[in-house]
Amino acid sequence: MHVSPHIPTLDDVANAAGVSTATVSRCLNEKQKVSPKTLSKVMEAVESLGYTPNFNARAMAAKQSHTIGAIIPTMENAIFARGLQAFQETLLEQGYNLLVSSSAYQPKLEAQQIRELVARGADGLLLIGYERDEAVYDYLARRGIPTVLAWASMPDKGHASVGFDNRASMRLLADRVIEMGHRRIAVISGITEGNDRAAGRLAGIQDSWQAHGFDLAALPVIETPYETENGAAAFAELMQADEKPTVVMCGNDVLASGAISKARDLDLDVPGDVSVTGFDDIELAKHVFPALTTVHVPHRQMGRIAAQSLVGLIEKRSEKVTRQLDVSIVMRASLTSI
Amino acid sequence: MHVSPHIPTLDDVANAAGVSTATVSRCLNEKQKVSPKTLSKVMEAVESLGYTPNFNARAMAAKQSHTIGAIIPTMENAIFARGLQAFQETLLEQGYNLLVSSSAYQPKLEAQQIRELVARGADGLLLIGYERDEAVYDYLARRGIPTVLAWASMPDKGHASVGFDNRASMRLLADRVIEMGHRRIAVISGITEGNDRAAGRLAGIQDSWQAHGFDLAALPVIETPYETENGAAAFAELMQADEKPTVVMCGNDVLASGAISKARDLDLDVPGDVSVTGFDDIELAKHVFPALTTVHVPHRQMGRIAAQSLVGLIEKRSEKVTRQLDVSIVMRASLTSI
């Protein structure tokens, strides 16, 4: 005999406790408005029935889900892991849940995910970077969905955001590299199209290069997706040049770790034969050998502040702001003077 | 002047198109039941209004969400990334969306996340491993939520699952290590309590050790959470023994990469002074130096099959099965004969 499973509802609890559904709802959401007696009576019923509120019904009736959505470009590597972790922790403290999805660095997919999350009733959104179709911003505005952008910071764009200046940060590192005597720099950049962070980082190197009076045409650049394998391949290609670079600056740590790994395959010593730099300072950066010189990003701080701003916006306790965080250069063994 | 944003509903579309809500609903869900004429008329209205169906309302009315939930122990490192990726891809092909959350290796948190996902209307669940409170299984059964367990396979437990035999797999590797002449083995295991995969892997080493006639008391074991730092610390501790091990076998690649990294700090050559092995064969394993000898797990295959079984269960097209996948040993530079 097969009994189709009956999932207990508010009604069931109300019946079992001998009160109305309204009262049960109060017991669950605003205990203080209910007499201790009935409260305990109701809670007993809840327990014994194994009742769990239906999220969808609740969201629909209350017109808010206490859920916020985040869309990150990738979950494959740890680039966003620490920041997102902090984001989520802070959200939980504030009584919000997090829904994450990944756009695989595809603007169209991101737009779709945004609609999906909004359709699911997300009270607010966390997005990475600025660059996306204006239609997306329109959509968000029309629907009145509070949104915070992270991992970048461009104060004049008028969006709420918390991040850092990718361009200026990378320039800092490039300046350092040049000061250390490097004159033959090669770059492995992430794909810049549709990715303002990658574009900014590349531009930062170019800024520094030109400011030191060098010719842009003499700065080899390979653009490739953020994956270890690609970093390795690009490195191999760059090292085939007649004038080999003395340093390879990479758009992030993942690319850089691929480069280092390939250097070993090619029997090249890092930093003896060629220096390598990264960006992000993810966990990996400390554990590759030689350890990576990179730009340290305050991941956790960024995640925490993003959560606070977003909740502030949702609960209309604060206005849109753009917070620019400080980064720092972390000198490790992979970069040496010349 | 501030206009509170009006979000278009089925009603709005119906009005705009001059049809009933039922017809609009059909246009969205079962096009074939609608005349081409009205279809195009309706779709136009949908477009121009920028209508997106409300997920919560839909799920509630249809009593299914086309969403499946997955709870993995951690997102911090890439252990589950590839498998989950394949899981999601397959799910999308079948018209299902994936909701992921992480339990931080805490059974209580996992139980909570399960309730959360079920409350959100998940049609089915993917869980990692077998070991959890019986009450959880009861809950799932009572609610009739199809569930598939992955990353482990214990046919006699009577749960739908797709994975591999952690114990037998690790034993394979341990046999190999011993065959290669190692007689002083030390182990860095994950926390075994509440984690059948970690426990199985440790047991596999012990099986092999005893089968070769050695004493369990002479097999040093440190249990520590799956993080690089912990692998490093445990390695340092193990190498302080009077009788230094000739090989350190680690519960997974993350632990192993920490061990290798620490070896370098201690000026120990791997595998010259001491060999190191891992488990999982995640991306990292190829890129650490020296590259890791490890147990290759068919991540993508596992994810794909898990998705297919789960959808099969949900749509009642198939019965619970437990699929046991083959693993293989990948020999790389971190392990050498003695």
Next chain:
DNA sequence: TTGTAGGCGTTATCAC
């Protein structure tokens, strides 16, 4: 092929 209407499980606004 299309429309009508009831119901999904909550919350929230009223009275009482």
Next chain:
DNA sequence: GTGATAACGCCTACAA
């Protein structure tokens, strides 16, 4: 402090 009752936005018999 508690109880009716009307939303919330959609799906789905059922009827036309």
